Amino acid sequence: MVQKSMISLHCCSIPVLISSLLLSLLSFFVFHLSTLNTHHFLSLTHFSPLSNPNPSPQLNVFVAELPTSLNYGLLGEYWSLHDTRLGHEADAALRASGSSKMEFPPYPENPLIKQYSAEYWLLGDLMTPEKLRGNSVAKRVYRAEDADVILVPFFATLSAEMQLSQAKGKFRGKKENDDYLRQREVMDLVMGSEAWKRSGGRDHVFVLTDPVAMWHVKEEIASAVLLVVDFGGWYRQDSKASSGNSSGMIHHTQVSLLKDVIVPYTHLLPRLHLSEDAERHTLLYFKGAKHRHRGGLVREKLWDLLENEPGVVMEEGFPNATGMEQSIRGMRSSEFCLHPAGDTPTSCRLFDAIQSLCIPLIVSDNIELPFEGIIDYSSFSVFVSVSKAMEPKWLLGHLRSFLKEQRDSFRKKLAQVQPIFEFDNGHPGGIGPIATDGAVNNIWRKIHEKVPMIREAIVREKRKPEGTSIPLRCHCT
Structure with a gap:
């Protein structure tokens, strides 16, 4: 009797056991699939500076x-x-x-x-x-x-x-x-x-x-x-x-x-490939005019803080042939390249640093950068607020805290994004096919993102009653 009951119970449990097994397998699959997708997403957004969500718009x-x-x-x-x-x-x-x-x-x-x-x-x-x-x-x-x-x-x-x-x-x-x-x-x-x-x-x-x-x-x-x-x-x-x-x-x-x-400035210094990179002996490098106007006053204060510090090279220079050669040597032999504001928040210096595999140190509270959303600047640049940069000794201590592995990782990502800022297509007069992932195509991609907003603005303007006056507004962030 007991044996019969056991057999009966076993027979009735087979569908239940199969269902449980299937549910377990499904849960296992869903969990690992979501983990895989999450890992893939993180690898794109946090570890790879390149993540083009729409590779072929028109x-x-x-x-x-x-x-x-x-x-x-x-x-x-x-x-x-x-x-x-x-x-x-x-x-x-x-x-x-x-x-x-x-x-x-x-x-x-x-x-x-x-x-x-x-x-x-x-x-x-x-x-x-x-x-x-x-x-x-x-x-x-x-x-x-x-x-x-x-x-x-x-x-x-x-x-x-x-x-x-x-x-x-x-x-x-x-x-x-x-x-x-x-x-x-x-x-x-x-x-x-x-x-x-x-x-x-x-x-x-x-x-x-x-x-x-x-x-x-x-x-x-x-x-x-x-x-x-x-x-x-x-x-x-x-x-x-x-x-x-x-x-x-x-x-x-x-x-x-x-x-x-x-949009990016056109870089002035030649590209240094990762395979050509050599040992860097300088911690921080800057070359440019010390005295600037408006927001560039920060540059002058940073200069006074940094110019006599060990491991720092601050050079007064200008964009002539001699200055270009000095910039090439300085950027290629330095771990970090200082990028403070000039007369405006950004300058060509940032893109020269990228081409030189010199990790940009961006000291700015209101800088705007090209192709954000396509690339992640934090994966290959160091951002510091003006107030922190002005604290004596803090900035160099912060830079020295980056381990060699971290600096090498920054440089590998710099090498990945170098082509993104390249305008020159190598053809006389600029007439010829452009690089798929170069600066021109990425500008077109960013303009393409604006098209729905443009169409909406045109439609909204048409329905406004005659005589209405709406002031211009700037939504910059």
């Missing part, structure tokens, strides 16, 4: 109709001038070669101008014949109504720099100012187009990498998508309130991370 770009005198023709004009400013010797060979006669002239090598050359490479991508364009995110369309955005092909930085080289004292005025006349010509043509009238300029893209580019018309282009290296140049001084004190600065409302795109 951005339809229409190039606004401007005369070539405002882009490639302006380059031709530049090459016919004699620029005597610092660093001008870098252009001597190109100027002697008759570059101005090319259909697509080269961009200046003078570091004062070259660092702002995004305008040249972006337009060059769109000017490349379709069959040669490769994997560009941007697709050029030939009707404005088919476009997601409209690129205004004005070399605004080159225009500003040409004015500064020829008549700097007249830069902020309007009389006898060729740059102002060019800005006015651009705006009259663009604002008179049907495309601008349809969108109020919200889907137009201006490349303004030099902080003084388009200086006279900033309010007119406030609604557009602005490609800028940071927000530091967008300010005005209220002389009555501040009496010349920069603490009284009133920030403009024309720029915002919601609509605008932060």
Whole structure:
């Protein structure tokens, strides 16, 4: 009887046991799958500086109709001038070669101008014949109504720099100012187009990498998508309130991370590959001008704190041939490269450090950086607040706390992101296929992220009753 009961119980338990077994297996699988996914997610977001969530978007770009005198023709004009400013010797060979006669002239090598050359490479991508364009995110369309955005092909930085080289004292005025006349010509043509009238300029893209580019018309282009290296140049001084004190600065409302795109400077130093890296004997390196204005006053204070400390090299230098060679040696032999604010929160120095595999030490409370969301700067840079950096002895103690394994890990990630900041496509005149993961394509990706917001802003503007006035607002974080 007992045996029968046991058999009966066993027979009835088989389905239960199978169900339990299946549930256990399912739980085991779900747990380990979620653990695997979590680990994979963490490896992307925390350990790999590269994480492109949308590798193959398509951005339809229409190039606004401007005369070539405002882009490639302006380059031709530049090459016919004699620029005597610092660093001008870098252009001597190109100027002697008759570059101005090319259909697509080269961009200046003078570091004062070259660092702002995004305008040249972006337009060059769109000017490349379709069959040669490769994997560009941007697709050029030939009707404005088919476009997601409209690129205004004005070399605004080159225009500003040409004015500064020829008549700097007249830069902020309007009389006898060729740059102002060019800005006015651009705006009259663009604002008179049907495309601008349809969108109020919200889907137009201006490349303004030099902080003084388009200086006279900033309010007119406030609604557009602005490609800028940071927000530091967008300010005005209220002389009555501040009496010349920069603490009284009133920030403009024309720029915002919601609509605008932060783009990198073009690096000036050559790329150092990880396989070529050698032992580094200096803890911290900086080369540049000690005295700056506005936010750059922090640099002068840091200089006084650090210049006599062991393991630190602080060099006064300028972007000429000698200065470039010094920077190459200094950055390649140092563990960390100091990146304090200059006249604006960022500078080309950051991207030279990346190309030199020198770990950026970023001392800033309000810096904006290119391609955030695509890369994680904290995986290859050290960020320090201004107040902490100003504490005597604290900063160097903090840097020395990083073990060799940590520094090596930073450098490996620097090597991974180096190509992301590369503009040059290696083709004459910039006409040719761009790198899939280079700077130009990542700028197109960031603009593509703005398209839904642009469309929403256009629709919202259309339904506003006539006579309403809504002030500009800046949502910068």
